[in-house]
Amino acid sequence: MDREFIARGVKRCSTGQFVAWITPWTALLLFGLYSAGLCLIKGLNQTNMDNRFAFGLWIFLDLTVIALGAGAFFTGFLLYIMKVKELGAVINSAVVIGFVCYSGAVAALLVDVGQPLRFWFTFWYPNVHSMLTEVTFCITCYLTVLLIEYLPIVLRNRKLREVPGFLMFEFELHKLVYVLAGAGTFLSFFHQGSLGGLFGVLRGHPFAFREGLAVWPSTFFLFILSAAAAGPSFILLTTWLVSKISNKRLVRPEVLPLLGRISGMLLTVYVLAKTIDTLIWINRTSPGAGFAAWEYYSWKPFGTWILFAEIVLFGLVPALILLAPGLRARTNWLVSAATLSCLGIGLNRLVMTLQTLALPTLSFDPFLSYWPSWQETGTFLGVVAFGVLVYSFSFRYLSLFPQERELKQPEAAPAGEPVLAGRY
Amino acid sequence: MSAKRYGMSIDIDKCTGCGACMVACAVENNVPPAPEGANDRKGITWIRVFRIANGAGKTAFVPVLCQQCGANTPCVSVCPQQAVQVDPATGIVGQMPERCLGCRYCMAACPYHARYFNWWDPEWPAGMEKTLNPAVAPRMRGVVEKCNFCHGRWHAAKARAAAQGRRDIDPADYVPACVEACPTGAIQFCELSARPDGPGGFRLLEKLGTDPKIYYHSQRDWVREIAAAPGGKEKARG
Numbered sequence: 109m110d111r112e113f114i115a116r117g118v119k120r121c122s123t124g125q126f127v128a129w130i131t132p133w134t135a136l137l138l139f140g141l142y143s144a145g146l147c148l149i150k151g152l153n154q155t156n157m158d159n160r161f162a163f164g165l166w167i168f169l170d171l172t173v174i175a176l177g178a179g180a181f182f183t184g185f186l187l188y189i190m191k192v193k194e195l196g197a198v199i200n201s202a203v204v205i206g207f208v209c210y211s212g213a214v215a216a217l218l219v220d221v222g223q224p225l226r227f228w229f230t231f232w233y234p235n236v237h238s239m240l241t242e243v244t245f246c247i248t249c250y251l252t253v254l255l256i257e258y259l260p261i262v263l264r265n266r267k268l269r270e271v272p273g274f275l276m277f278e279f280e281l282h283k284l285v286y287v288l289a290g291a292g293t294f295l296s297f298f299h300q301g302s303l304g305g306l307f308g309v310l311r312g313h314p315f316a317f318r319e320g321l322a323v324w325p326s327t328f329f330l331f332i333l334s335a336a337a338a339g340p341s342f343i344l345l346t347t348w349l350v351s352k353i354s355n356k357r358l359v360r361p362e363v364l365p366l367l368g369r370i371s372g373m374l375l376t377v378y379v380l381a382k383t384i385d386t387l388i389w390i391n392r393t394s395p396g397a398g399f400a401a402w403e404y405y406s407w408k409p410f411g412t413w414i415l416f417a418e419i420v421l422f423g424l425v426p427a428l429i430l431l432a433p434g435l436r437a438r439t440n441w442l443v444s445a446a447t448l449s450c451l452g453i454g455l456n457r458l459v460m461t462l463q464t465l466a467l468p469t470l471s472f473d474p475f476l477s478y479w480p481s482w483q484e485t486g487t488f489l490g491v492v493a494f495g496v497l498v499y500s501f502s503f504r505y506l507s508l509f510p511q512e513r514e515l516k517q518p519e520a521a522p523a524g525e526p527v528l529a530g531r532y
Numbered sequence: 533m534s535a536k537r538y539g540m541s542i543d544i545d546k547c548t549g550c551g552a553c554m555v556a557c558a559v560e561n562n563v564p565p566a567p568e569g570a571n572d573r574k575g576i577t578w579i580r581v582f583r584i585a586n587g588a589g590k591t592a593f594v595p596v597l598c599q600q601c602g603a604n605t606p607c608v609s610v611c612p613q614q615a616v617q618v619d620p621a622t623g624i625v626g627q628m629p630e631r632c633l634g635c636r637y638c639m640a641a642c643p644y645h646a647r648y649f650n651w652w653d654p655e656w657p658a659g660m661e662k663t664l665n666p667a668v669a670p671r672m673r674g675v676v677e678k679c680n681f682c683h684g685r686w687h688a689a690k691a692r693a694a695a696q697g698r699r700d701i702d703p704a705d706y707v708p709a710c711v712e713a714c715p716t717g718a719i720q721f722c723e724l725s726a727r728p729d730g731p732g733g734f735r736l737l738e739k740l741g742t743d744p745k746i747y748y749h750s751q752r753d754w755v756r757e758i759a760a761a762p763g764g765k766e767k768a769r770g
Contacts, residue, residue, distance in 0.1 A: 151673050152634075153651040158573035160645055162636035222634020222649065222674025229613040229633055240612040240637050311740055312606040312643030314762075398739030398762045468763030469643040470736060472584045472594065476573070 113267045113505050117513035120504050121354070130500055133493045140490010143483040144219045152222060154483040161465050165480040166220045169488050171303055171457035173209040173495075174247070175331070176450060179339030180206020180254065181289075181296035186370065188289035194366050197359040200261050201350075201508040202343050207254040208498045212491040214251060219487055237323075239305040246299030253292045256281065261506050297332055304331025307460045314397035315404050316464040318389060326385045327460070333381060337374035338453040340367045341426075341446035348443050350503060357517055358509040365436045368446060372430025375449055379423040386415070407475045410463050418459065422452025534700060537602070537623040538681055539724040539745030540711070542595055544755055546718035549593035553579050556713030557597075559663070560682055562670045564654035576648040578679040579710050586754040594759050595719065597710070598646040598679040599736060599744030600625050606742060607638035607647065615676075623724075623745060624681050632675040639676060643737050644744075647678045681721070682708040734760040 114120050121129075147154045157164040183202040186192040218224045230244045262268065263278035301324065307316040308325025318325040344367040351358045390401040405412045429435045429445035436442055466476050480488070502508060557563065557579050566575040579597040601607075605625055607616045615631040616638055618624070627647075639647045653673045656664070664670065667684035671677050689705035703723070711721045724745060732751045735744045736759070750756050 151652060152649070153567075153569065153574070157636075158571075158651075159575075159639060159648050160573060162639035162649065220635075222636070222676075223632065223672075226613075226631075226633050229631060233613040233615075233631060235609075235611055235614045237609045238612045238637075240610065240635065244612060306610075306637070309610065310606065310641050311604055311742065312641050312737075314740070396739070397741075398737065465640060470582075470596070470645070470763055471758050471761040472582045473645065473763050 110505075113265060115266050115505075115507045115513075118507075119356075119517070126500075126504060130497060133496045133500070136489050136493035137497060139486050140488075140493055143486025144215075144490060146483050147219050147487065148224065152220075154481060156479060156481040156484065158478075160476050161462075161478040163461050163465060164478060165484045165488055166216045168458055168461045169216055169491065170213040170220075171461060172454045173491070174213050174303060175300065175335040175338055175453045175457060176342040177206045177209025177213075177339070178296060178300060178335035179341075179343040180209075180257075181250070181292045182336050182339045183343060184257075184289040185293040188286050189293065192366075194360075194363055197363045197509060197511045198343050198347055198367070200506070200510070201347060203254065203257045203261060204499055204502045204506075204508060205343065205346060207251075207258045208495040210247065210251045210254055211498075212495050214247065215494070216487065216491050239302045239309055242302040243299050243306065246295045246302065250292060250295040250299065253288050253295065256284070257288055257292070261502070261508070264507055265505055296335075300335040301328040301332045304328045304460075307464060310464065311397075313464050313467070313469065314394045314399040315467050316460060317393065317397065318385065319393050326388075330378065330382055330385060333374060333378040334453050334456060337371055337378045338449050340371040340374075341430075341449040343367055344371065344446045345443065345450060346499075347509075348439070348446075350499075354503070355518060356512060357515040358512050360511055360515065363511075364439070364442060365433075368430045368436045368442045371446065371449055372427050372436070375423060375427035376431060379419060379427055382419055382423065386419070404463075404467055407467060410459075410466070414455070414459060414463070418452060418455055422448050422455055426452065535621055535623075537724045537745070539600065539623075539722060539747065540597075541720040541722060541747045541749065543718045543720075544592050544594055544748055544750040544759065545752065546716040547581070547593040547595060547714075548716060548718075549581050549583060550715065551581055552713045552715055553595055553710035553719060554581060556709040557679070557682075560665055560668070560684070560709035562654075562664050562668045563677075564652075564656060564670065565660075567652045567655065570652070574651050576650070576677065578646075578648070578677070580646075584755070584758050586758065590752075590754065592750070592752070592755045592759075594748070595710075596644055596646060596736070597746065598625060598642075599644050599742070599746045600679075600681070601742035601744050603743035604741055606641040606643065610637045610641045612637070622681075622686065624683070624686075625678075626680055626683070627676060627678050629669075629671040629675040629677060634674040634676065636676060643740055643742070647676050649676050650674060685709070732756065736760070737762060 110123055155164060180202045183195050183199055187195040187199050218227065230241055234241045260278045260281045263274045268274050304327035305325055308318040308320065308327030310316045318327050320326045320328060344364050347358060348364060394401040426445040426448040429441055462478065466478065468475055554577050558577065561578060563576050563578065579595055582594045582596055583591055584594055585591045600623065602623060605618055608618055608625065612635065613631055613633055615628045617626050619626050636649055639649060650671055650673050654670045665684065667688060685708065686706055689701040692705050693701045708721055711719045733747055733749050734756055735747055748759060
């Protein structure tokens, strides 16, 4: 039915199968929209956040998906600026993932604030000292960049390409790709860092507060590094997952190990930097504010295991696996290490968001726990469903993996369909 | 008008935990009654009286309100749209609900948890709206609010001084509601020309370097030890 929209030279599942795949995700998206609608209409009393737990599941979600979406800017940076040509195989997919992650995060943020219609106040009355201002400016700009990067991928659709104006427009847009990659890298560096800075500047929470360089706390740099490390891992993971689900070879065999190697190198630098930062924080920053660091870990379930998991289990272990050529060459090891690296970044964002707020600051404060309400969870799942749907449609109708049609597929090639090489 | 630096001195040994300050504050500042479904984690009370215990049968009460931090004010620098500012004329940390986005970053930044979010629309039972203070605007749903040392009273005192041809207000004209309501005189409002802590005095989380302007006093060692200590100590839990 939709065959003429599917790129030449690639095979996709039947329309019926595709509808069966997107139906549950659409249902989840509708449930998410209903949950978010309740929060917007009835107010944030629908959530389990409170005056102490001012941030909850949604801020954790925002921090995590934005970190995972870093693969878009970092792949673009490596491909267009550093000329790592092999990454051309995944750049389109990375752009879609970046777009999905950032637009999902912005949607969740708009539900999360108490007065969403005042979002423009940040642009009108910006407080230049606030990390959140920097985050808002950079994310808005970068989402625009991602939209412009996504547009040529859409316009290259087999059917849309028949409109000469679209083709011309796409051709002209493509010339901007180096500028966009540069702008994307600059903007991403700043907002990934500012997201770390959000917590690092919290002088009132010595668990999160960090010293740093000029106006930037050390978490600013750690967030950039960790996002750059986990981004390629997430691209690796999604490419592998899409390949498994669709039963297609999407990229040449050397591409995924290359992504793994990049991720491994950056993860090693991150683990080293995080270790040094933790030692400085334990021995100087936290005691300087009157808090002995070991006391933070006396409140269960946030024991020292969480520090071990963050640095060793989800940091050093995947870094070593990804750095070892022998292990990297085996798909199981590669995918497991990429998964650990992505889980590690999620854990780090969870610690920064929830552990920071759960810990008492005043001696007569209780230690608090938080569990999201179904409306919060519904909105969260809605964002995930939105991401899966946008990616599914993009994978079906757009050319996300240029190498796909050159590769020998595990199933028989469709008869009578010419296999074309090259960009189109 | 000369710049002032307002603060408070709270004598914990005099506080009986009666909560009159909390009620007076809510009435003065049009803090709405908690709706059905609210709990102590979602309710609004600009001043909150905590109970602390030493584990040997002794208890004390610590009223905690916005500490009006004078240095590195945690909530001011984080607000993305300048809805929180320190008034250089008074040293009072002001909150502008009309400009607040409701992002709650200031709440996450405050070490004293003295900022409150309007999780619900403000509603008063039928007839009770007649008791509202016309000098203070109620806040809408989705914004943050906190103690501002009864800013309505500050404006009224300024208006009175202007009407009488004075540049400076009469200190007797500007007294926050909690100070006025305290039956034991535990809370004193003052202009801080010097630290009013003296012997037995301390401030909450002083080592954070935020220069809070609320000074606490107690002659009891265990009270000072617990109240002045940072969080995370089992023995300190009230």
